[in-house]
Amino acid sequence: MTLQFKPNETFRSDFAYGKSDADLLRFPFPFPEDAYMYSVNIEPHVRGGPTAAFAHVFDIDEHYVAECRERALVLAEDPKRCQVLPHMEMAEWDTLELIMESLAADYPDHFSLTKAGDLWTWVNRPLGIQQSFTFGEAHTLPYGPFEYITRQAQGDFTLQDQRDDNLYVDGGMVTTQADWSLEFNIGMTFHEWHGPVPLAHEKGVFDRALKYLLRLQYGRPVRRLNWTITINPRLDTSPENYPVWGPDRTTVTSENVGEKVHLRVELQTLFRLPRSNAILFGIRCYLASVADLARVPKWRRRLHRVLRDLHPEIQAYKGLPRYRQMVLDHLAPFDDGAPTSPGIQSDLDAL
Amino acid sequence: MTDQGIKSRPKYQRLALDPSGRHHLLLIDGPALSSEAADAGFDIAACETWIVIRRSAVPPEPILAEAPGAIRPFRSTAHLFSALQDRLARETMGLRIYAAGTEDFLWDIHGIADQAGMSRQELRFCHVGSKARRIFCVHCRTITAGVKTSIVACSGCGASLFVRDHFSRRLAAFMGVQVDAEAPGEVPDAEEIYA
Incomplete structure (x- = not known):
């Protein structure tokens, strides 16, 4: 596979970000039907799916190098975006092993891992890294093992400890989040950290999801998609920086709505870890502008219908009210009322 | 009081003894247990009780019997917390903590108990005041x-x-x-x- 990285992209200030045709067609569009409501939409994380984003254990795309640089910037500004509680050290090594082995197997042109007993050598060619270290000895790496490897991955990650028939979010690397704070949430139970989500508690979504995840098995990861709307291709929409990015929501006009408003999709993956029995939660973020999505007939029809009919409480929770009508006015002329095929695939081979 | 429907907001119940406990320590943010803080059948004599009287002149008493029925006064909540850290460092399995007071008082106790390795199931809180x-x-x-x-x-x-x-x-x-x-x-x- 050939990946042309775009190392000069930015996700702040000048927002020098764009999608190639291939990158748009691999976008994990989050709506399998023309309406949206919370559900336990969890499925096995097997190779292959409706778009190329599902082809690998951890998806790498053309934005990889630029996203790793953005992560380093956020961590330089706020080191507490990566925290792991002390009892999670084994889960840190589990994470490092899983990500290194998966990337080396899935992308041999870009990553390699060689082992001589506990002496491992990791090569990351896109970032120009070669690192030898002793597995299990944190002082042989420049950062803790969890921070070390997640600085070289796209998307956020959290570590869940399983005890008392519950999951506790006891660690994370969180720099590309949809408005939740690791510093505030670390140590919370499953229901506590989902506390602010409307409607889903009453529907029993979190009770069922927790029961399911407590039984998650090693070697059988699962995935789901989640989504929100973000103004500008900004990865760091943290509560910490809400005063920085919140005003963006007032800058949408009927002229710029297609370029400003982005559908933000999280490809969420969950892995049972072998030594710690913890769960690694990957939250891989994808951004596509309304203008980009409007290039795909099925997706523009469906996005229009979903946003038009969205439950008011979900609209408010996702921060849509200020500009939702402008998005609808922009998309409505593209929606001819034709039926759409079930599932999220684009139904196109090329643009 | 408004309710924003957020599930991380703590819910509290009137105190009731946990029969699985071996020793019961009752912590009160005040001189006595408010009647609204406990079930009618709550047997305070089954607890070792620590109270906060908010006066500097409480003589520093030697540690009294760590036994049911004993009552130990403290000058302030901070004074009580200091003793609690020391006490939990010496405790063994089977202790149950009951606390009644403001949310600041309750969750400071939670933090001390968590540091000492106690789990949430070993704590019972009632919010009063x-x-x-x-x-x-x-x-x-x-x-x-x-x-x-x-x-x-x-x-x-x-x-x-x-x-x-x-x-x-x-x-x-x-x-x-x-x-x-x-x-x-x-x-x-x-x-x-x-x-």
């Missing part, structure tokens, strides 16, 4: 104490914070989020709702 809240500013990490209003100025960065019902047990505080972040200056009137 002031409903004032501790607010953690999610933007600058300053904690503003004694907040009684729906919106408060952060004592660290000055932001007008909306008081969310989202509660962190680790920080022992509710979250404050700038209310006018999207449109600076659009600050609704604050209402006193946590008196």
Whole structure:
């Protein structure tokens, strides 16, 4: 596979970000039907799916190098975006092993891992890294093992400890989040950290999801998609920086709505870890502008219908009210009322 | 009191003895247990009880019997917390802690118990007294104490914070989020709702 990285992209200030045709067609569009409501939409994380984003254990795309640089910037500004509680050290090594082995197997042109007993050598060619270290000895790496490897991955990650028939979010690397704070949430139970989500508690979504995840098995990861709307291709929409990015929501006009408003999709993956029995939660973020999505007939029809009919409480929770009508006015002329095929695939081979 | 429907907000119950406990330690933010804090059948004589009398002149007593029925007075909550840290470092399995008081009092105890390795199942809390809240500013990490209003100025960065019902047990505080972040200056009137 050939990946042309775009190392000069930015996700702040000048927002020098764009999608190639291939990158748009691999976008994990989050709506399998023309309406949206919370559900336990969890499925096995097997190779292959409706778009190329599902082809690998951890998806790498053309934005990889630029996203790793953005992560380093956020961590330089706020080191507490990566925290792991002390009892999670084994889960840190589990994470490092899983990500290194998966990337080396899935992308041999870009990553390699060689082992001589506990002496491992990791090569990351896109970032120009070669690192030898002793597995299990944190002082042989420049950062803790969890921070070390997640600085070289796209998307956020959290570590869940399983005890008392519950999951506790006891660690994370969180720099590309949809408005939740690791510093505030670390140590919370499953229901506590989902506390602010409307409607889903009453529907029993979190009770069922927790029961399911407590039984998650090693070697059988699962995935789901989640989504929100973000103004500008900004990865760091943290509560910490809400005063920085919140005003963006007032800058949408009927002229710029297609370029400003982005559908933000999280490809969420969950892995049972072998030594710690913890769960690694990957939250891989994808951004596509309304203008980009409007290039795909099925997706523009469906996005229009979903946003038009969205439950008011979900609209408010996702921060849509200020500009939702402008998005609808922009998309409505593209929606001819034709039926759409079930599932999220684009139904196109090329643009 | 309003309810924002956020599930991390703690719920409290009147105290009832946990029959699986081997030793019961009752911590009261005041001189006596309020009648609204416990079930009618709550047997205070089954507990070792620590009270806070808020006077400097309590003589420092030698540690009394760590036994049911003993009552030990403290000058302040901080005085009690200091003794609790020392006590939990010596404790063994089977201790149950019961606490009655303000949320600040309850969740400071939770933090001390957590540090000592106790689990949530070994603690029972009843919230009595002031409903004032501790607010953690999610933007600058300053904690503003004694907040009684729906919106408060952060004592660290000055932001007008909306008081969310989202509660962190680790920080022992509710979250404050700038209310006018999207449109600076659009600050609704604050209402006193946590008196």
